Amino acid sequence: MINRVVLNETSYFGRGSRRKLAEELKSRRYEKVLLVSDQTLVQNNIVKMITDVLTAEGIIYFEYLNVRPNPTVANVQEGLRVAQISNIDAIIAVGGGSVIDTAKAMSIVMTNPEHSGIVSLDGAIKTRNKGLPVFALPTTSGTAAEVTINYVITDEANNKKMVCVDVHDIPVCAIIDPDLMQGMPQSLAATTGMDALTHAMEGYITKAGWLIPDIFHVNSMALIYKNLEQAANEKDEVAIEKMAYAQYIAGMGFSNVGLGIVHSMAHSLGAYFDTPHGLANAILLPHVLKFNGEVCPELFRNMGKAIGLNMDDLNDEAAVEKVVNAVVELSKKLKIPQTLREIGIQEEMIPTLANQAINDICTAGNPREVTVEDIISLYKKAY
Numbered sequence: 001m002i003n004r005v006v007l008n009e010t011s012y013f014g015r016g017s018r019r020k021l022a023e024e025l026k027s028r029r030y031e032k033v034l035l036v037s038d039q040t041l042v043q044n045n046i047v048k049m050i051t052d053v054l055t056a057e058g059i060i061y062f063e064y065l066n067v068r069p070n071p072t073v074a075n076v077q078e079g080l081r082v083a084q085i086s087n088i089d090a091i092i093a094v095g096g097g098s099v100i101d102t103a104k105a106m107s108i109v110m111t112n113p114e115h116s117g118i119v120s121l122d123g124a125i126k127t128r129n130k131g132l133p134v135f136a137l138p139t140t141s142g143t144a145a146e147v148t149i150n151y152v153i154t155d156e157a158n159n160k161k162m163v164c165v166d167v168h169d170i171p172v173c174a175i176i177d178p179d180l181m182q183g184m185p186q187s188l189a190a191t192t193g194m195d196a197l198t199h200a201m202e203g204y205i206t207k208a209g210w211l212i213p214d215i216f217h218v219n220s221m222a223l224i225y226k227n228l229e230q231a232a233n234e235k236d237e238v239a240i241e242k243m244a245y246a247q248y249i250a251g252m253g254f255s256n257v258g259l260g261i262v263h264s265m266a267h268s269l270g271a272y273f274d275t276p277h278g279l280a281n282a283i284l285l286p287h288v289l290k291f292n293g294e295v296c297p298e299l300f301r302n303m304g305k306a307i308g309l310n311m312d313d314l315n316d317e318a319a320v321e322k323v324v325n326a327v328v329e330l331s332k333k334l335k336i337p338q339t340l341r342e343i344g345i346q347e348e349m350i351p352t353l354a355n356q357a358i359n360d361i362c363t364a365g366n367p368r369e370v371t372v373e374d375i376i377s378l379y380k381k382a383y
């Protein structure tokens, strides 16, 4: 059996590590860069924390600051227009998954212009050239987009979240500076943290799981369990730092093995209802775990032990139940809504959502075979 692992060339971790950005750009002789971010991050001065670093070192930068959450094809194309006229040699992404994914898509099109229509990038594809170098600085603790080989872009014309998988999009350098995450509002820290937990758990039980990603996933879920509540509810500095690393570690795992149907189902909700990704995952995760537990109870025992539960003397069903209950308990402590009804999803859309989810690229990794009827029933349980 041969397994592949793809990770960043270089990554930095720690408060203040954003200072390394200028050093990395200079050592690679990148002189003109494009900074990609969004308006919320401009308003709360997170973008300034990065432009201060660039200005101090005399690095010339252009800006594209209009990425929206659940970014669209139009977003990528708008960013590309700025990139193309400024003759840049690298892209800096400062933001959550939405910003980093937009930057990754732009980087691919810059060097593979035959994909300027964007929709041809949907799915697992092999582009000819490596993307323009991306330097990614996450500001949420969830997606791990800074270390994954995926980017997710909404094709609005077809109501579809395209999951684009391509080794050429991985950022060359990731800088995980918890200072950039310290100001996240409670609900954002909570829901993005649940996205990271979903990556760790779905990545661990996915079909392609094997030793090295397993180590990442198990350690990531342990860290998330110890730190997410304090990070989100109390803004505890140490816990926020641990969450920053935990989400990255989960990304080192799932990016190399795939996920499962929590993500397939969350992508449909994002496409049709613009549901924040972490919120969709948090609501769906317990239901899908329960469904998948039937085929891999041993893995649930391991997950239970990893998150600190006593798993002795439990039969398979009880072991799965205990892990599921622990996930629900954490989600409630984080004050996350527990049903799709509460967040305004229309019940009559469930068959449409399910028909799209079954064809999502993440479905193939699910440990249990699924039908559209299974997915409909899971959405109904979550409703």
Ligand SMILES: NC(=O)c1ccc[n+]([C@@H]2O[C@H](COP(=O)([O-])OP(=O)(O)OC[C@H]3O[C@@H](n4cnc5c(N)ncnc54)[C@H](O)[C@@H]3O)[C@@H](O)[C@H]2O)c1
Residues within 6 Å of the ligand: 038, 039, 040, 041, 044, 046, 068, 069, 070, 071, 095, 096, 097, 098, 099, 101, 139, 140, 142, 143, 144, 145, 148, 149, 150, 151, 152, 180, 181, 182, 183, 184, 185, 188, 192, 195, 270, 277, 278
């Ligand atoms: N590439 C991958 O591997 C991968 C994995 C999972 C999810 N995703 C995608 O990532 C996107 C979600 O990303 P996300 O969950 O990080 O959220 P996001 O990037 O959509 O950000 C959500 C909101 O939070 C704001 N925000 C970000 N950081 C902040 C901070 N520090 N303080 C205050 N506000 C802040 C943003 O401005 C935005 O308004 C989805 O499109 C999802 O599909 C990608």
Ligand SMILES: [Fe+2]
Residues within 6 Å of the ligand: 143, 195, 198, 199, 263, 277, 281
């Ligand atoms: Fe995710």
